[in-house]
Amino acid sequence: SQQGEEDPQALSIQEGENATMNCSYKTSINNLQWYRQNSGRGLVHLILIRSNEREKHSGRLRVTLDTSKKSSSLLITASRAADTASYFCATDIRSGSRLTFGEGTQLTVNP
């Protein structure tokens, strides 16, 4: 089964609203990363948060990590139509040298 699982699978909001996506994982990690994918394109890295960090910000993005609950959340504030994409979390587990991706959240921001 997947190491990382996103919730919800799909999210539809209006421009200007905030969007929150969640990711849960199973084993201890070195770090957790969030990526964005526009339809039919490659993935683009958004944020990396290490296991000893609890929160990181980048522009309109805010990521939290709770290692006791093995979960992370990605918040996009003041969403724009251009934020419409799929968002994936990826975990770097302690015993590996590779990223394992979840199945993603499809975000639609309506103008």
Next chain:
Amino acid sequence: DGGITQSPKYLFRKEGQNVTLSCEQNLNHDAMYWYRQDPGQGLRLIYYSQIVNDFQKGDIAEGYSVSREKKESFPLTVTSAQKNPTAFYLCASTQRASGGTGELFFGEGSRLTVL
């Protein structure tokens, strides 16, 4: 500009044929990866390589083969043994560092369709 180039972008294959997808990077990264993505799903790891002349199987290596003869190149061959090869294939790279796997840089993908 530095980046990862995948080719071809679209590829059609008849059943029973082998095809090779190209992945080239000029980022001087040590590690390279191949992922497969099926519609509406996440990425599954096929093969990865941490260093030249060495590679490891990922979660779904059956029916695929790779080589890593040069640092900048990591081609993927989809063999006739792969029963359901129609998918979107993504190549990625990253610089090796202590403390875990860093940010992956992705190519734009190759879409393979079996006719």
